[in-house]
Amino acid sequence: MKKFAIVLLLAIAATSLSVAQDIKIGGIGPVTGEAATFGVSTKNGMTLAVEEWNAKGGVFGGRKVKLIFEDDKGDPAESATVYTKLIQQDGVVAIVGTVMSKCTLAGAPICQAAGIPMITPASTNEKVTQVGDYIYRACFIDPFQGTVGATFAFKNLNVKSAAAIFDLGNDYTKGLAENFKLTFEKLGGKVVAYEGYPTGVTDFKAQLTKIVAAKPEVLYIPDYYNDVGLIAKQARELGFKGPMVGGDGWDSPDLVKIGGKAVENGYFTNHYSPDDTRPAVQDFVKKYTAKFGQKPDALAAQAYDAMYIMLDAIKRAGSTKGTVIRDALAKTNIDVVSGNIKFDANRNPIKAAVIIEIKDGKQVYKATVKP
C-alpha cells in the first residue's frame, strides 16, 4: 500500500513537473543543532550551484532547478522525516544530502526504496553507499586518505621507509593506517614500524622509542589533532626529525596550539583547500565569498560539487526519471571544485585529495594528489 502511494505520488509529481517545467531537487543539511556550521555551509554551497545552473539557462530543455532545502538538525529521526517529506510531499526528482553519516544512513534507505537518486556531499562512512544503487557520495571515504597519504609520502616527499602509529580503538585511524601501509608497500616502500596505542593514553613514548629506533624517514599519524599534537611532540623529543603525515583529523587550529613547533614539517590529506591555485577553486572561492561574505570551507565546496554532479547527471540523462538519472550518475566524469570526479563500482568517487602543510603554525596548500 505504501509503495503504491509512493508511486502514485511520484506519478502526480511527474505530471505536475512537466507542466511547471521546474526540476525539483531536495537539499538536506543540519542547519541547526550540533553541526550547525556544517549545515549552513552545505546550504550555501548548494544554493550557489543551483543559481549558477539557472543563470546558464537550466538543466535541459530550458528547465530550471528549484531547490527545496530541509533542515535535519543533525538528528537521524528528523532526517528520515525530511527525506520522506521531500519525496512524498514535494515530489523531488533527486536529493543532495545529508551531511552527518548517521543521518544519511537514516535517509538513504528511503531514497533507495522510492527509487530517488541521492548523493551525499560529506558522509564518509563506508556503509552509506552500500545501501543500494541509487546512493552516491561526493566525498572520499576514510580509508582512501591512507592511500593518498602513502602516495604523497612516496612520490612527493620521496621517502622509501615509513612508520605508522595509530589508535587501536578507533576505526577511522586504524583504517587510515592500514591503507597507508598497504599502498606504501605496494609502491615499493618499506614500513619499518607499525605501532598501535590504546584510546585515551597521553604517553606514547614506549611505542615512539621503538619507531625512532627503526629509523623511518616519514611518520604517519592518522589520528585527531589533540592526539597528533602530543604524539608529534613526543616523537620530536625522542629525536625524530623527518616529516609527518596525517589525515583530515588534523584540520583544527588546536593542532598547532598543542603540538607547537613539533608539527612543523607536517602534512595532512584533506578534501579541499581554499588556497588551491586551480582556477576552478579560485573561481568558486571568489563567487562564494562575494555572495556569503566568508571563505567557503570544505563542507561548502563538497555541497557545491555534489549539486553539480547531480545536475550534470540529470542533464546527461535528459530526463527526470530515477532509473535514468541513476544510470547517468554511474557514468559521471566531471571537473568540479575538488577535481575530476568519476565513480567506482561502489558509487564512491575516484578523486584527488589536497595535501596541506603546516608551515610556521599555519595551514598552507601544498599539492593535489591523485590516487
Place this chain on the structure above:
Amino acid sequence: MGSIFNAQQIVNGLQVGSIYALIALGYTMVYGIVRLINFAHGDFYMIGAYAAYGAFYLFNASLGGKTGIVAFLVLAASMAASGAVALLANKLAYKPLRYKPKLSSLITAIGVSMFLEYFFSALPVIGPSYRSFPEIIPRTDITVGGAIISNYVVIDIAVAAILMVSLTLLVRKSSLGKAMRAVSQDKDAARLMGINVEKIISFTFLIGGAFAGAAGLLAGMTYPRIFPYMGIQPGLKAFIAAVLGGIGNIPGAVLGAYIMGLAETFASAYNSLIGEGISFAILILVLLIRPTGLLGEKTADKI
C-alpha cells in the same frame, strides 16, 4: 628486543613512574590515616593542572621572562589549589561519614570524583574540551648513553624525588609526623594522648591533594593537553601502584609507581594492548599472591 629494553625506554618508564608516584603518595597517605580509598584523588590532579594553567597566564603577564619565578609560583598555585579542594572534600564529604560504615565513604569518594569531573566540565571557564597547556619552561635535550633526556624528564623525576623525600622526613622526623603515625595506628588512643585527630586528617588531605596538584602540573607540562577527565586514568594507575607497593606505606607507593611506570613502558613497547592491560594484571596478581603489597604490613581487612 633492542628497542624494547634499552636506556631510552628506562627513561620513558621513569618519567611515567614519577607522575604516578606523586599521585600514589596521596592515595597511600589518606588510606594510611583514615583507611579510605579516595577515588577523587585523580581529580585533585586534574585541578592541579587547571590551576597551573590559570596561574601561568596570570603570572606570566606580569612576570614574563623570569621563567624560574613563574615556574615556582605556578607550582605553588597548583599545589595550593589541589590541597584546598582536597581539604574541602574532606570537610564536606568525608568527615560527616567518618564513623559510618566504610562502604559509605568509598561510595561518597566516587561521588566526589564524578562531581568534580562534571562540575569542571560545566564551568564555562574550564569547559569539557581539550586545552593546550603552555610551555612553562623551554624544553632542551641532552643525550646520555644513547638515550635522549629532556629537561622535562629531569624536572619530573626531581620534583617527585624532592617531594617524596620531604614527605618521608616529615612523617619520620617531625612531631606532626609522629602524630600522623599515631592516628594511623589507633585513632582513639591518639585522641587520648591529646592529638587533634580531625586536624591531622585534614592535614593529610591537604598534603595528599597538594602532591596530586604538583603531579597535575608536571603532567600538563609533559603531555601538554588537559581536560576535565584527565585524572581518571592516571588516578586508577596510581591506585594500583599504591596497592602494589602496599597501600598505606609511603616508600611502597613510590616503589610501586616506578615499577608500574617501567612495566607499562616495556609492555607497551612489546605490544600496546599488553601495555594497557599490564597494570591491571599486576593488580590481580598482587591481590592474589601478596595482598599486602610489596612493602605493606599485614592488616586484618583492606577495604
